[in-house]
Amino acid sequence: MEPRQPPEAREPGPGAETAAVPRWEEAKTFYDNLSPKKKPKSPKPQNAVTIAVSSRALFRMDEEQRIYTEQGVEEYVRYQLEHENEPFSPGPAFPFVKALEAVNKQLRELYPDSEDIFDIVLMTNNHAQVGVRLINSINHYDLFIERFCMTGGNSPICYLKAYHTNLYLSADAEKVREAIDEGIAAATIFSPSKDVVVSQSQLRVAFDGDAVLFSDESERIVKAHGLDRFFEHEKAHENKPLAQGPLKGFLEALGRLQKKFYSKGLRLECPIRTYLVTARSAASSGARALKTLRSWGLETDEALFLAGAPKGPLLEKIRPHIFFDDQMFHVAGAQEMGTVAAHVPYGVAQNPRREKQSLGAQ
Template identity: 30%
Template structure:
């Protein structure tokens, strides 16, 4: 069974205009003993949530009527749906701007993503990301670098090596909308000191491969802030330097 609760402490976004992002609860709040009476500790997605809030704050400060904002949902994908009151309390205690809470289980969490018109699902579990992708929902993994990502700037990395290799054909419309909206959001800010940074990294090939990747992104309304051509070099050191909040692969953009 799927249930959705609106956060009355957060101004609700216009979902037809906003960029709707769902984050797995397990990546936001660490699972603890539900009988200890304490709020749950924050997980790896904390810098991401703070960065999304920072972007929204900058957008509203520039235009109080702005509708192109991040609309953040927290989604349970396991038995923690039974801890709904505690999850809501913990989120509010830590001041996280979550618009809605979707309580579901392993078998029906994708249904909650579809019902809420989610455009990007973020999780630390590859199996969950693959399940969402199969239903046409753009998904990405939150990796170890998420812990050290900045909270004052959202950093999205497009890499020409797939993060999730199984990408269905029905993903194309959702992907195009996501990149189009993200690109439009980035255009709201200037070249310097933007709270949104779009990074590109090609793992293989030379300058031509990088150039082709940039052209593809531009065709979807996205201009990159940084571009890196690894030409087969190890990705680890570059990822540690770039500190992206999440990665999207070339299988996610056709």
């Protein structure tokens, strides 16, 4: 096959001045198409909002996990090597990661020199040999994930702080508990029971309040003394901010990025939207939650007080990329309605053994 030739250069003639610009643009397009497209640079971890995701959160690895559990690590690695050119199917965190990258694209357009963007790290205890299949899968879906941490069977939790992690998502509940114990925002992510289409242009994140954004102070009162005492307590302490919960810092990071759009006059077009979805009642206990956020200099775009009603139906309308809650029955209810839900194992709602351990560690 004859090599493709660039547009032929010609002597200037009549109309050369008007033709020069189109011909230059034509030649530039030709040469631009010859060179590979440049990927954006990765930000420095300390400047970015770092989201660490496990391989089983990002991709579906059910068959691989079965082989690992039933046949051991050697057979697992052999299977991965044999299938390394087959991309994994998207997992529960996949739409969330795609939404993060969509936000990054807009941030780079508005602030070309800023590193205050999302940085996604693949954090996995997989053997390095499995890395080729993970890389192939990431390239197959055109994801921008340049940082990997593959620990070959050891827990990756000790590396999270070194990566300046703002949020860790995993399918492994024990590793998530380890991260929470280390003071890192973390959640166990679950696939929904049915597929629901989520926004491709706006990142939507929904949070429970108590034991997620806030401490579990109020939940402890409910558990120990009942709802009536809880309402009295919240009324009496309405102007006293709640202590922070494990995901307060992540909401803070989202708010910081939102303000970058607001400062460009894009509040209504902001590609990040946050939701407070709480079982609290608005009239009897909602004010303290909102005043706490205000005292932190934070807000959510929407606040939904359900007074104990199921969260799943409202989440189905919101269609968030992820919903965080500390109670598994709310997580299960969200899953049933097609929401990717993540369990935050923090506070008094967790099992008694874990609660005793956490109290003893304080």
